[in-house]
Each structure stands twice: as structure tokens, then as C-alpha cells.
Amino acid sequence: MTTSKPQVSTELVYRAEQLDTAAVSDALDSLGLTGHLRGLVPRVPGSRTVGPAYTVTYRPVAEAVSGFHNAANYLDDVPAGSVVVVDNFANTDCTNWGGLLTSVARRQGVRGTVVHGAARDITEIRDADYPLFSVGVSMVSGKNRVELDAVGREVTVGTVIVRPGDLIIADDNGVLVIPEDKAADVITRAEAVERTEAKIAAAVSEGIRLDEARSRFGYAQPWNENRER
Incomplete structure (x- = not known):
């Protein structure tokens, strides 16, 4: 069985943890990258996760095969700090994650799970x-x-x-993936986006018009962190 190991540095993961997905999305846009994993909904409001992807792929059990078939036993091999990304091709006819896997993931130090499919035991x-x-x-x-x-x-x-190994960042807004080789650039740009927006918010709170504040601090390209004119 092949395993994937986290490659993104601990420092980058820490910096990404401080960011909102909206700022990261803007940073991805600035590089012409599409990172939004559409259709994925947060099942635990207020939770967020950041970490390198550990990918898992399912396939249907062949109708001709008899006997018991467990869905999967891979979780013991997932490196601590990973985010499990499960691909069942958006099939919601059956589940690919539940309470037992959550307990094991917690014990393993897994940071979270993204299921391109369905989950159960949501209350648990x-x-x-x-x-x-x-x-x-x-x-x-x-x-x-x-x-x-x-x-x-x-x-x-x-x-x-x-x-x-790609970096997953997810919160109440949804799920994004940052290519591993672009992570440093995207995170740096996202940090600039948040600083620019903070400057705009502070200016507006002091009574400056929104359009003026946006123009002054470079809202059109916030990742460039334009200086006040």
C-alpha cells in the first residue's frame, strides 16, 4: 500500500492556520489557480482544518464478488498532521466516513477529513x-x-x-486546495490580502468613504499591498 506523507513545511501550515479561506481564494485568483473544491459542505459549524492532503480513493464492490467486504482499513497509516481527502466520486448512495473513523483519526493526530461523497454519525x-x-x-x-x-x-x-501533499484549508466557507509547489507564494499573497483589507476596514471606521479607502489601499489587487497614495 502506497502512503503519502506531509511535505508542506510546519511553518507554512502554521501561517495558513491564521488565514481565512476568502483571503486564500483571492491569492489563488491572483495566480490564475482554481482551488475551490465545489460541493463540499462543513458538517461541524465553526471548525476549520489546515494540513497536507492524504488521498484515498474508493471503487464499487463488483456485483459478482461474494462474501463480506469491509470498506477500507487505511487510517492507521495516515501521518499525523494530515487532512484525509476521500474520493468516492461524489457518490452519496453510501458513506465513506463515520464516528469510528473519527475516533481513530483523533488518536492518530489527523487534522480533519474531506469526503467527496457522504458521511454519517454526524452528531457524534x-x-x-x-x-x-x-x-x-x-x-x-x-x-x-x-x-x-x-x-x-x-x-x-x-x-x-x-x-x-497539496495543502488543504477549509472552514465554514468551504474547502480549498493549494498546490504544494505554490503554497509559499499563495500564503504570502493571502497574508497581504488580509492586511490590505484590515487597512480598508480601519479607514472606514475612521469615517473615510469606502470607495476612497479601497482606492487608497489597492483593493483591486490586495495581494500587492499597495502603499497609501
Whole structure:
């Protein structure tokens, strides 16, 4: 079984933890990158997660195969600090995450889970305050319906590719992926976006018109952190 290991530096993960996904999205836009993983909804309000992606792919159990088929046993191999990204091709007919996996993930030091499919045991997961994002919710088990296809393989969510080691950042706004080789640049630009917006907010609170404040501090390209004119 192939495993993916976190590659993004601890410093970059820490800096990303301080950022809102909106600022990161603007930074991705500035580089012409699409990082929004559409259709993924936060299941634990107020939770957020940041960490390198550990990718997991499922496939349907073949109808001709008999006997019990467990959905997957990969979680013991996930490195601490990772965000598990599960790809079941947005299929919500059965689940790919639940309460037991959440307990193991917590013990393993996993930072959160993104499910391109469905999850269950949502009340239990909310009680654990575990960051979970999924396309859907269901009570139907994945046992005898899906099985593990691969770990450590790139997956596609909508039109966006997620590779092992890419940086995942998710909050109440949704889920973003930052390509590993672009992480430093994106985070630096996102930090500039937040500083620019803070300057605009402070100016407005002092009575300056919004349009003037936006013009003064370079709202059109906040990642450039234009100086006051």
C-alpha cells in the first residue's frame, strides 16, 4: 500500500492556520489557480482544518464478488498532521466516513477529513468537534458497497486535482486546495490580502468613504499591498 506523507513545511501550515479561506481564494485568483473544491459542505459549524492532503480513493464492490467486504482499513497509516481527502466520486448512495473513523483519526493526530461523497454519525462527529467536510450525509454503510481502490493517488473533485501533499484549508466557507509547489507564494499573497483589507476596514471606521479607502489601499489587487497614495 502506497502512503503519502506531509511535505508542506510546519511553518507554512502554521501561517495558513491564521488565514481565512476568502483571503486564500483571492491569492489563488491572483495566480490564475482554481482551488475551490465545489460541493463540499462543513458538517461541524465553526471548525476549520489546515494540513497536507492524504488521498484515498474508493471503487464499487463488483456485483459478482461474494462474501463480506469491509470498506477500507487505511487510517492507521495516515501521518499525523494530515487532512484525509476521500474520493468516492461524489457518490452519496453510501458513506465513506463515520464516528469510528473519527475516533481513530483523533488518536492518530489527523487534522480533519474531506469526503467527496457522504458521511454519517454526524452528531457524534460534531460532539467530537472534528473538522469534517462532505458532499452529502447518509446513514447507509459503505460495507459491501465500496472498497479501497488506492491511497496516495491524485484525485479530482469537480475540475480540481488534489495531489498527495497539496495543502488543504477549509472552514465554514468551504474547502480549498493549494498546490504544494505554490503554497509559499499563495500564503504570502493571502497574508497581504488580509492586511490590505484590515487597512480598508480601519479607514472606514475612521469615517473615510469606502470607495476612497479601497482606492487608497489597492483593493483591486490586495495581494500587492499597495502603499497609501
